[in-house]
Amino acid sequence: MQKTYVLDTNVLLHNPESLFAFEDNHIVIPFAVIEELDNQKRRQDEVGRHARIASRRLDALRQNGNLAEGVALPGGGILRVELNHHSTHDYPPGLSLDKYDNRILAVAYNLSKESEGPVITVTKDLNLRIKADVLGMTAQNFTNDMVNYSNLYQGVREIQATAEDIEQFYRAQSLAWEAEPPLMPHEFVILKNPANPSQSAIAKYADGYLIPLNFSDSINWGVKARNKEQKFALELLLDDSIRVVTLVGTAGTGKTLLALAVGLEKVVEQNEYSRFLITRPVTPMGEDLGYLPGSKEEKLKPWMQAVYDNLEYLFQKADEPRDVLEELVARGVLDMDTLTYLRGRSIPRQFILCDEAQNITPKMIKTLVTRVGEGSKIVFTGDPEQIDHPYLDQNSNGLTYLVERIKEQEVAGHVTLVRGERSAVAEMGAKLL
Structure with a gap:
């Protein structure tokens, strides 16, 4: 019927x-x-x-x-x-x-x-x-573009291994992997010996092999990984062959700070990309302030304040962190824009960060990904448990949709960060409140 x-x-x-x-x-x-x-x-x-x-x-x-x-x-x-x-x-x-x-x-x-x-x-x-x-x-609800957030791909899994497998991994710096479960490209693995829990190894999957991490201990713009998930995130962010990176985590897990640190390192220090482009959706939390006066930069400042806070933290060793930030913007090395202004653009050879991506619809995610030009890398960060958009939820937002749709692609990588590193207070709030 x-x-x-x-x-x-x-x-x-x-x-x-x-x-x-x-x-x-x-x-x-x-x-x-x-x-x-x-x-x-x-x-x-x-x-x-x-x-x-x-x-x-x-x-x-x-x-x-x-x-x-x-x-x-x-x-x-x-x-x-x-x-x-x-x-x-x-x-x-x-x-x-x-x-x-x-x-x-x-x-x-x-x-x-x-x-x-x-x-x-x-x-x-x-x-x-x-x-x-x-x-x-x-x-x-309209469910055609929804995913099951409770079963969202984590990008990390723990696998039981024998002592011989772990020893082979350390000795040969690789371990052939054809057993179940099948692994996704760039998926991270924690090998553990059930007979000896202290014997373990962390690895990533590539072309049928488990191999060691290349960048896990690197320091980028003064920032170093504090836990294994942050090490996995750095591995994805620093690998230029991975063009689309998604980082999901609750408040304080370091996803935005790591992405900003690597973006500055890649653009300013290594000159791997011509510009660091930062964008986020203009979605208010609470009452909307309405139209704001001033130039484009002045209008964007309230929406980008969280990004400014992280950047000033990264520039804290400078005498005047705000001056360093303004200089990078004046030189055209650092650019901040809303998603609205990116439509129709082609963005080549840039390191692109889209923060708070949980407030974007799947349609907008597609629009943004298709803006990525030759030689560019795009990073999406967000927390699907903190959505401010009136018609999105954990299952229907663009970030979780993107994670599930591209998890099998060689040019993409994902990791879910679980441990808060902002402060003891922030960690307590994330767990108990």
Whole structure:
């Protein structure tokens, strides 16, 4: 039996291509969604861009027939734009039609009264899903680009090995590995002898062999790894053959500081890249401050303050850390920008850091990765447990999506950092609060 999916506006603003993700079922776009898309189309950010894309997709479908009557979708199914048709059934009690969400819910409610098949509201708004459940209706999140965060690829695994295997590894500086479980490219391994727990080794997987780490003890811009996960992170950051690196970890695990230290080392000291480009999504935590006055740098300062704090820590031995930072920016060696300004650019031979990547949608992650030019390296850092975006969660944000989609690629590497190194207080807060 064909299903009828009623799409909320936020699904289209999250992914405009969601129109074509429901196979041969019926897709209903409430008229209120068109109005909301029209209200968002002038925004100069990802939301506005997705609103314009969704409108263009609907306009293209209009060439196939009357949207109110329904048009065929390329992959099967029928799409139609539906008025609130309040003349057919009563609205659910207690719903104010002044709210777009309630008008969308009313469409689904009335359709469920007259449809033989199941009617499902698809929304990323959890409150709308709660309302639907209270009214006895079916509501779902849009899950096509979601991953299971509880089973997220860690980039590290512990494997039991014999004393002979560990001795062979140290003696030959490699150990052939064909046994189960199969390992991912650049995956890190902790070899442990169950008969003698003190006998262990750390290695990384490459081309069928476990090999020692090359950069784990290196010092970059005065920063050295404090635990094994940070050693693994340095291995990925310093290996120029690995072009996409993802670092996931809770607050204080050092993911951003390590990436900044290696970026400065690679760009300023080693001249391996022409510029260090730092970006992060402009997503407020708490009340939005609105538009800020001043130049582009002055506008970005509040959003980039966490990055500035880390950079000033790295420049702490200088007499005036801020002067060093401003000099690097003036020379064009260091650049900070929002994701909005990166669209359409090609970024060759640069070390790129995208911080707080958990607040980016999968669509935006794709846009950013496809900006990477010849000779560039891009690093994503973030904590999926600290999401400020209203319609993203641990399973649907771009960072976890990226980790799962590229884990088998030779040019990519990932590690999850677990031990806090910021301070004893920060570690206590991460564990207990």
